[in-house]
Amino acid sequence: MASTEVPGAERQLDVDTAWLRDLVDAVGDVLVGQRDLVEHLLIGLLTGGHVLLEGVPGLAKSLAVSTLAEAVDANFARVQFTPDLLPSDLVGTEIYLPQSGTFEVRRGPIFANFVLADEINRAPAKVQSALLEGMQERQVSIGGTTFPLPAPFLVLATQNPVEQEGTYPLPEAQLDRFALKVVLDYPDQEEELAILDRMARTSGPPKARRVATLEQLLEAQPHVDAVHLDTRLKQYVVRLVHATRRPAEFGLDELAPLIQYGASPRATITLVMAARASAFLAGRAFVTPGDIKHVAPAVLRHRVHPTFEAEATGTDSDAIVRRLLERVEVP
Structure with missing residues (x-):
């Protein structure tokens, strides 16, 4: 498991993120449930x-x-x-x-x-x-x-x-x-x-x-970019995406006939940005493996295309991504 120690950075963000919690609460005053939806919408806004x-x-x-x-x-x-x-x-x-x-x-x-x-x-x-x-x-x-x-x-x-x-x-x-x-x-x-x-x-x-402004959203984006991502976690992200393209190289021979083609380099970039935004929403100045695993299904499910064989056996892209997250080694 990758270390969560961040050299030269505080374990918690030194910027005010209280308005983000207020924003989630304001949406929750109208919308019942769907917390995961609201969080992913905010990740989209922040990135x-x-x-x-x-x-x-x-x-x-x-x-x-x-x-x-x-x-x-x-x-x-x-x-x-x-x-x-x-x-x-x-x-x-x-x-x-x-x-x-x-x-x-x-x-x-x-x-x-x-x-x-x-x-x-x-x-x-x-x-x-x-x-x-x-x-x-x-x-x-x-x-x-x-x-x-x-x-x-x-x-x-x-x-x-x-x-x-x-x-x-x-x-x-x-x-x-x-x-x-x-x-x-x-x-x-x-x-x-x-x-x-x-x-x-x-x-x-x-x-x-109305609890926030567009200016606050735009001002928050550089802080999201500054969230620390350990080199080992960058390598983990690259391995995850490459495993969607060549699963056999990662010991996932059973997935090879199920994936028609995998995720593009844009998925690698998006996965890093979304993981940083997830950490930012949690008030942390660093990304953990949990952040990557949390956002990976939303980033990869529409970029991993199952074969006809997979569809015939009821295996969709979500099932493939779950198996990748279970099998690809976390540093």
Whole structure:
């Protein structure tokens, strides 16, 4: 097990992170349960990484995103992705003004801090391509002119894993642009009773308290980058990702026929950044192996693609990642 001693650094952060706890509490005042979802959304915010949320309808995916936007006083836009959506509906378009004989740019909903792409897999390829440019380049093109997107800029997309009719599966290149993929499950009975008490009213859900600002989020990002990561843990991250590509080299011969192809170098970078953010949220100035293992499923599950043989035996990417975390040696 890697040492948690950090030369030249305090064991606890010397920056104020109380506002992050207030932020989690403010979201919890509206949202029942889903603590793991809220934590991963914050990791996405702190690292500037986009988040894909997968779950059946009614699990408060949209509510979680809109509540978080309210709590940090961010510009929020929700786009319902449909088969007839056009790229201009997302990024904007040029409008001709006959009075002046000129064109005026009307910016679309993508010019927001938080963009909720609801049911992203229902939009055709051209719309997904327009969104991809914004996700990757932090800019969009309208009428031959490039416009930068605001900072912070975060795409939070949802997709329904059950109903696949009329959907356009996300290409691997776009999936890889999502830093995290969070899979949501049903609440337990106690949580569902709490949901009834809080939500079963005509007035709708309560409003979130504004407890943080976008400036605090941007100021926190350099502190996340400064969280210490031991060299041995960097090597552990690299071994984990390489094991998704060549499992037999790591003594995981049984996984070789189950993985069609593994994670890209972007996964290695994201895993390190997410682990640092996880430590930061815990108030620590250093990363532990537990931080890496905690964020690894969300970082790797959409980047490890099972073979047909794996699918035939009921082995999905989550099961493969679990076995990798069990078998790849921790320093």
